[in-house]
Amino acid sequence: MVQDSYIALFNENKNLFLSENPQWYIEKRTEALNILSEKEIESFKDAYTLDYGLNVSRLPFAGDPFSLFRCDIPGLATSNYLVLNDSFYAQNSEPNLPEGVIICSLSEALKDYSDLIKPYLHKSNISNADMAINTLLAQDGMFIYIPDGVQLEKPIQLVNLMYGKVDMMAVSRNLAIIGENAKAQVLVCDHVYGEEVNYLSNRLTQVFVGKNSTYEHYKLESSSSKTTNISTLEIYQEAGSQVLSNLITLANGKTHNRVEVNLNGKGAYLSLNGLGLGQDSEKIENHTFINHNVAGATSNELFKYILNDNSVGNFYGLIKVMKDAQQTQAYQTNRNLCLSKEARMFTRPQLEIYADDVKCNHGATVGQLDESALFYMRARGIDPVEAKMLLMFAFVHDVLDNVRIEPLKDRLQLLIERRLRGDNTHCGGCKICR
Amino acid sequence: MLEIVDLHAEVNGKEILRGINLSVKAGEVHAIMGPNGSGKSTLSSVLAGHPAFTVTKGSVTFNGKDLLAMPAEERSRAGLFLSFQYPVEIPGVSMVNFMRAAVNEHRKYKNQTPLSAGEFLKLMRAKKEIVELDNKLANRSVNEGFSGGEKKRNEIFQMAMLEPCLSILDETDSGLDIDALRIVANGVNQLKTPENASIVITHYQRLLDYIVPDIVHILYKGRIVKTAGRELVAVLEEKGYDWIKKEVGE
Numbered sequence: 001m002v003q004d005s006y007i008a009l010f011n012e013n014k015n016l017f018l019s020e021n022p023q024w025y026i027e028k029r030t031e032a033l034n035i036l037s038e039k040e041i042e043s044f045k046d047a048y049t050l051d052y053g054l055n056v057s058r059l060p061f062a063g064d065p066f067s068l069f070r071c072d073i074p075g076l077a078t079s080n081y082l083v084l085n086d087s088f089y090a091q092n093s094e095p096n097l098p099e100g101v102i103i104c105s106l107s108e109a110l111k112d113y114s115d116l117i118k119p120y121l122h123k124s125n126i127s128n129a130d131m132a133i134n135t136l137l138a139q140d141g142m143f144i145y146i147p148d149g150v151q152l153e154k155p156i157q158l159v160n161l162m163y164g165k166v167d168m169m170a171v172s173r174n175l176a177i178i179g180e181n182a183k184a185q186v187l188v189c190d191h192v193y194g195e196e197v198n199y200l201s202n203r204l205t206q207v208f209v210g211k212n213s214t215y216e217h218y219k220l221e222s223s224s225s226k227t228t229n230i231s232t233l234e235i236y237q238e239a240g241s242q243v244l245s246n247l248i249t250l251a252n253g254k255t256h257n258r259v260e261v262n263l264n265g266k267g268a269y270l271s272l273n274g275l276g277l278g279q280d281s282e283k284i285e286n287h288t289f290i291n292h293n294v295a296g297a298t299s300n301e302l303f304k305y306i307l308n309d310n311s312v313g314n315f316y317g318l319i320k321v322m323k324d325a326q327q328t329q330a331y332q333t334n335r336n337l338c339l340s341k342e343a344r345m346f347t348r349p350q351l352e353i354y355a356d357d358v359k360c361n362h363g364a365t366v367g368q369l370d371e372s373a374l375f376y377m378r379a380r381g382i383d384p385v386e387a388k389m390l391l392m393f394a395f396v397h398d399v400l401d402n403v404r405i406e407p408l409k410d411r412l413q414l415l416i417e418r419r420l421r422g423d424n425t426h427c428g429g430c431k432i433c434r
Numbered sequence: 435m436l437e438i439v440d441l442h443a444e445v446n447g448k449e450i451l452r453g454i455n456l457s458v459k460a461g462e463v464h465a466i467m468g469p470n471g472s473g474k475s476t477l478s479s480v481l482a483g484h485p486a487f488t489v490t491k492g493s494v495t496f497n498g499k500d501l502l503a504m505p506a507e508e509r510s511r512a513g514l515f516l517s518f519q520y521p522v523e524i525p526g527v528s529m530v531n532f533m534r535a536a537v538n539e540h541r542k543y544k545n546q547t548p549l550s551a552g553e554f555l556k557l558m559r560a561k562k563e564i565v566e567l568d569n570k571l572a573n574r575s576v577n578e579g580f581s582g583g584e585k586k587r588n589e590i591f592q593m594a595m596l597e598p599c600l601s602i603l604d605e606t607d608s609g610l611d612i613d614a615l616r617i618v619a620n621g622v623n624q625l626k627t628p629e630n631a632s633i634v635i636t637h638y639q640r641l642l643d644y645i646v647p648d649i650v651h652i653l654y655k656g657r658i659v660k661t662a663g664r665e666l667v668a669v670l671e672e673k674g675y676d677w678i679k680k681e682v683g684e
Contacts, residue, residue, distance in 0.1 A: 376522040376576075379482050380536040380592060381510035381543070390535065394526025394575075 002048045003036050003133065010136050013056050017139065020107070022114040024122050032126050032135035039129040043256035043285060047200050047228035052169035055085055058139065061163075065089045068193060069161055075407035078157035078187060079103070081142060085163060086170040088140050100147035103156065106173055109143035116145065117175060120208050130230050130258065134204040138173035141203075144186070148179035148210065155185035155216075155405055162192040162199040162227065169200040180210040180238075185405060190221040190229055199227040205234070211265065212240040216404060219247045219257070222415070225280060227253040232260075237297075239265025246402055247274040248412065249284045250419055260289040263297035263325075274303040275399045277419050278311025278343065285314040290332075292325040295355075301332040304399050306392060306420070307343035315347045319362070323354040332362035337369060337395060392420050435460050435631055436501075436600055441492035443480045450476040452656035453492070458600065461628045465642055465667065466635045468653035469675040474635045475519055477653070478604040482516040483509050497599070510536075511543035515598030517589040519605040524576035529588075532576045533558065533595055540596055561594040565621040583614035590621040597625075602633045607641035619644030639671045652678055 010017055010033065018026050041048060065084045081103065082089045088105035097103065102113065109117055126132050142158055162168060178184055186207075192199050209215045221229060229252060237243055247257050261270050276284035290299050305313040319330045336345040349362040369391050377387035396416060403409040436458040443451040450473045458464055468474050480487045481494065483506030494501040501509060524532065537557070538548040549557065558572060565587040577585050586606055593601055603622065607615055622632065622645050634645055642650075642664075650666040651658045654675075659682050660666070670677075 370522075370524075372522045373524045373527075375484060375506065376518065376524065377532070377536075378506040379510055379516055379518075380532070380596065381507050381539040382532075382535045383507055383539060384505075386535055386539075390527050390531065391524070394524065397526045 002041055002045050003129065006048070006133060006137065007033065007036060009054070009056070016056050016058075017137070020111050022110060022118070024114075024118055025110055028122065029136055032132040035126050036129060036132040036136060039132060041129040041133070043130065043230060044228050044254045044283075047254065050167055050198055050200070052167045052198070052200055053164060054137075054169045054171075055087065056139075058087070061087070061089075066091060068163060069159055069191070071157065071159065071189065073407050073411045076155075076405065076411070078155045080157045081159070083140070083142060083158060083160045083172050085161070085168060086138070086140050086172040088142055098150050098152065101150060101152070102143065102145035104143050106141040106143045106175060107139060109175070113143070113145070117143070117177070120175065120177060120206065124206060124234070127260075128258075130202060130256075131204060131232055134171055134173055134202050134232070137171040137202075138204065139171075141172040142174040144174075144176040144184070146176075146178045146182045146184050149181045150179065151183035152185065155187050157187045157189065159189045159191060160201065160203060162201060162223070164193075164197055164199070167198040171202045172204075174203070174205040176205070176207040178207065178209045178213050178215050181212050182210060183214045185216040186218070187405065187408065188217070188219045190219070190223055190231070192223045192227050195224045195226065197226065199224070200230075201228070202230045204232045207233070207235045209235065209237050209241040209243055211238045213238075214242045215244075217243070217245040218403065218405070218408065219245075220250065220412075221248070221252050221255060222250045223252050225253045225282070229253070229255045231256065232258045235259075235261045235270075237261065237263050237265060237268040237270065240267040241265065242269045244271045244402060244404065245273065246399070247286060248399075249274075249276045250415055251277070252282050252284065254283040256285045256287070258287045258289075260291070261299070262291045262293055263299065264293050266294060266296040268297040270297075270299040271402060272299065272301045273399050273402045275396055276303075276305040276307075276313055277416065278305065278307040278313055279309045279419075279422070280311065281309070282311045283314070284311070287314075287316040288318070290317075290319045290330065292319070292321045292328045292330060294322075295324060295326045295328070297325070298329040299331070302399060302402070303334045304396060305336040305345060306339065306395065307336065307345055308339040310340075310342045312343070313345040315345075315364070316350070317348070317362070318350040318352065319360065321351075321353040321355050321358050321360065325355045326357040328355060328358040328360065330358070330360045334364040335395070336364075336366045337392070338366060339369070389417070389420060393417070435497060437495040439493045441480070441494060442490045443476060443487050444490055445476065445487050449490070450656055451480065454656070454658060456651065456658060458631050458633065460599075460631055462631045462649060463626070463645065463647045464631070464633045465647035465650045466633060466653050467637065467639075467650065467667070467670060470637065472653045473656045474637075474653055475604055478516055478602045478633075478635055481509075481514065481602060482506060507539070510596070511540050513599035515593050515596055515601040517586075517593060517601065517603045517606050519608060521577050521585040521589055523578045523580075525578050527576050529572045529574060529576055530555075530558070533592065536592070537595055557595065561591060564594045564624055565590045566617055567591045582609035583611065586610055586614065586618050587621070590618050594621065594625055599630045600633070601625075601630070602635065604635045605637065606634070607636055607638060615641065616644060639667045642667050654678055654682060
């Protein structure tokens with residue numbers, strides 16, 4: 001199997017992987033090892049066959065890692081953190097965080113806050129080979145803890161940056177625990193340094209949102225054609241919690257986003273959104289699983305793709321309404337534009353309903369730009385290229401409306417416009433993209 | 435202004451226009467009438483540059499330029515306006531963005547600087563009054579959820595914004611109640627100047643009670659079979675299109 005070499009890598013370096021891990025996490029790694037020996041890797045399996053560098057022995061970056069990256073979104077004031085390949089870095093000048101808030105590396109959290117994180121990580125399921133690889137090999141990542149009643153004003157920004165002079169792989173794991181009546185916004189930006197080397201990243205993020213809390217999670221990818229990005233996001237929502245998530249793939253190589261949301265409390269509300277812009281031979285996969293485990297929760301899902309050239313889009317969306325989850329409201333929409341004859345879109349919207357008093361619907365469409373609308377605009381003197389831009393903007397408009405950090409929304413509008421115009425400049429103008 | 439000579443056009447291999455000759459001068463209002471299927475809407479689509487239609491023969495000269503050589507957007511910028519029989523709904527594109535894009539393209543064509551947001555909104559407010567277009571409609575997506583009458587008023591509003599030298603009104607009266615018809619016709623009449631011209635395409639005479647034509651043509655089976663003054667409208671009203679069919683020997 002493809003993963004055999006990774007299993008071997010773990011076995012040969014067991015002491016490095018397990019050093020300073022609490023006993024319960026060592027058990028978790030063993031569980032992952034067993035699962036990985038049985039389950040096939042499903043997404044972009046071939047990407048695992050290259051010979052990547054992997055920083056198993058935790059060599060620190062020589063120099064200031066923040067010199068590699070500067071996010072220049074105007075007006076976006078964030079608490080900024082970096083995961084360089086798989087190593088967590090905080091700025092030297094720590095941002096002023098409210099009392100009780102913890103933001104640190106996961107490796108530190110495993111040592112210092114073992115009791116705090118154990119209830120969350122210990123019980124979490126390893127549901128597929130991607131997650132097993134992650135559980136087995138992740139040595140670091142970001143840990144966020146927001147105590148009850150704390151409302152963060154500034155968004156937390158995590159930049160996942162791939163950097164290497166040779167082919168490089170990174171496995172990182174993030175954990176966010178949001179207490180009750182709390183509020184946090186997290187912006188995750190996946191970037192790479194350079195277009196020449198192959199990168200493979202496998203990142204797992206788990207978020208636990210307490211009662212009546214508000215949590216927003218934005219994931220933005222602007223990487224390279226030689227990047228394979230396997231990304232898993234799991235969210236657990238308690239009663240009355242409000243979660244907004246938006247996954248935007250602007251430029252990439254091969255991306256697999258798996259999102260699983262468990263609505264575990266009455267009145268929980270989820271808005272799960274995504275946008276994929278494909279060109280060249282990019283592959284964009286979003287697989288989403290929304291589980292209505294209890295009664296009286298609502299989910300609203302919206303994913304859109306615009307595919308050009310030979311790009312391939314893939315959407316799989318499963319909404320499960322469990323037997324006791326009465327008064328569930330669940331809505332799922334997937335709409336896609338194929339701009340070229342070669343672009344392909346695969347969509348599988350799914351509803352599984354075991355309760356009998358629910359409001360659910362789902363719909364998926366694949367189509368082209370509306371020719372009659374294009375002619376109407378041209379007949380008013382609008383250039384065909386501009387007419388197409390207006391139509392494409394109209395198409396992505398409702399996804400962008402679900403970005404509630406205004407400076408981010410403004411920048412996304414700009415980046416999306418550039419992307420749709422075929423401009424290959426990646427993210428705005430920060431250092432790594434220049 | 436407009437000179438159509440022996441125009442033939444087809445759609446999906448079927449010939450619809452079979453030799454149209456028409457000459458329109460500045461200041462004139464022409465009416466083109468005819469039974470269903472005579473080619474009235476095809477003529478307007480061909481003049482506006484709809485890609486579904488193929489011109490197989492003939493020429494169209496517009497202010498000295500070869501109209502048929504221009505793409506649709508350039509025809510518009512050069513001063514040709516088509517009021518659509520079925521205006522298209524464009525969800526997500528606001529009327530403001532749509533109109534601003536159009537107006538500024540027209541200005542660019544005339545080597546004028548783009549309008550500022552303030553200037554543009556002022557212009558829009560002024561022109562909306564011509565067709566009594568509701569303020570709320572301007573904030574909505576183009577034609578989305580508009581009633582039949584609102585869509586037609588929106589067409590005339592766009593005409594007012596773009597100030598064309600030749601406007602073609604394709605069945606602008608269809609689907610309008612009498613009040614909407616009067617508003618639309620008033621709008622068209624207000625926009626009339628000695629320098630511009632209109633072609634009013636219609637099946638019925640009632641629009642022509644409000645927009646009085648100088649010259650009336652009858653289109654039948656892809657040809658203009660009769661041209662006369664405005665008195666022809668009354669004759670048609672009285673005798674119907676069967677009379678024309680007899681005249682051309684059917």
